[in-house]
Amino acid sequence: MHLPVSFAKLLTIVASAVIVAPAAAQMPAGGDARQLVALPEPMRTHTIANMRDHLLALQEIDEALAKGDFTAASRIAEERIGMSSLKSHGAAHIASFLPQPMQEIGTRMHRAASRFAVEAQNAGVTNDLRPALLAKSAVIRECVACHAAYRYH
Numbered sequence: 001m002h003l004p005v006s007f008a009k010l011l012t013i014v015a016s017a018v019i020v021a022p023a024a025a026q027m028p029a030g031g032d033a034r035q036l037v038a039l040p041e042p043m044r045t046h047t048i049a050n051m052r053d054h055l056l057a058l059q060e061i062d063e064a065l066a067k068g069d070f071t072a073a074s075r076i077a078e079e080r081i082g083m084s085s086l087k088s089h090g091a092a093h094i095a096s097f098l099p100q101p102m103q104e105i106g107t108r109m110h111r112a113a114s115r116f117a118v119e120a121q122n123a124g125v126t127n128d129l130r131p132a133l134l135a136k137s138a139v140i141r142e143c144v145a146c147h148a149a150y151r152y153h
């Protein structure tokens with residue numbers, strides 16, 4: 001009677017190992033599944049300083065929206081994150097070091113920020129913040145998408 005019971009236990013152990021192993025195998029050591037992107041210095045330092053300014057810009061945009069200063073919210077988005085920011089970011093040069101899908105997320109983010117800039121102007125006319133907030137969330141969605149997938153060396 002003992003043998004079938006321990007055999008059943010053994011089966012359970014083997015079965016759970018088979019189920020758990022493939023999931024664990026996809027996770028590299030340290031549990032960080034983001035793709036490493038090699039960005040040479042000083043471009044890496046320049047880019048992450050830019051990132052910190054993006055975060056500051058988002059904070060300043062919220063403050064401007066809360067004060068009803070839609071022109072400022074629009075200008076901050078366009079100049080610091082939107083299509084107009086590309087030149088000052090040296091984006092074309094840096095982009096050539098990034099994987100294609102990462103470049104595309106970056107482009108989507110700049111476009112979304114320029115769309116937000118328009119919605120912020122509209123909010124000044126309609127006095128309805130909701131379309132602007134939706135447009136801003138579309139910007140942040142691209143920040144999140146890139147951070148979830150990539151990191152720098």
Ligand code: HEC
Binds near residue numbers: 055150151
């Ligand atoms: C196309 C990709 C991409 C987009 C879009 C992006 N980031 Fe980043 N960001 C990165 C990467 C890569 C890092 C470095 C992460 C690492 O190495 O762990 C980073 C780092 C940062 C950091 C940390 C900076 C530091 O000093 O270490 C902040 C803050 C940040 N991003 C904010 C933002 C914000 C806000 C947005 C959107 C408005 C944004 N990022 C959009 C790729 C992106």
